[in-house]
């Protein structure tokens with residue numbers, strides 16, 4: 528991990544165990560109101576291996592018909608997304624270096640076999656704000672490269688309580704999750720990994 532792209536910050540152990548437990552409690556409440564759904568790729572309709580939901584005034588969704596987008600309501604219930612928990616807003620205030628709050632917090636749930644292909648987060652119209660990512664539960668192998676798909680990549684392990692910031696030059700860095708390491712955390716009763724990414728979708 529000698530030369531991480533400029534603007535990528537890795538903040539290990541940002542949340543201690545009791546804070547992680549509090550976050551999981553808050554996520555459980557969110558999921559009770561805004562159930563996990565299975566996202567599908569635009570056009571092909573191929574389902575992703577993660578399940579997801581959101582909190583915030585906007586949420587990121589995707590389906591075969593309408594593709595990647597942010598919207599104010601849950602695709603299945605039609606209800607507004609629940610609020611972003613205060614602990615996450617506090618993290619954003621502390622580390623985002625951006626003067627407005629995040630609008631969306633995407634919640635990804637990975638089972639043992641789930642992964643996420645290399646991609647850029649570019650459905651936002653504000654790239655001055657970073658994407659702030661929190662990992663909970665089982666560790667994963669995270670891959671990050673440059674701003675072009677073919678750029679060299681490097682991989683490192685993210686564990687429960689770690690935070691990654693994709694900002695500055697790295698805001699549009701390609702990244703993905705190659706694999707989950709089952710049984711590496713006791714945080715989630717049934718195992719798996721939760722990733723939270725706070726995003727600003729519109730200009731402040």
Ligand SMILES: O=C(O)CCC(=O)C(=O)O
Nearest residue numbers: 633635648660704722724
């Ligand atoms: O799970 C992760 O660590 C990354 C998630 C991600 O890149 C995304 O939701 O766009």
Ligand SMILES: [Fe+2]
Nearest residue numbers: 646647648702
């Ligand atoms: Fe991403």
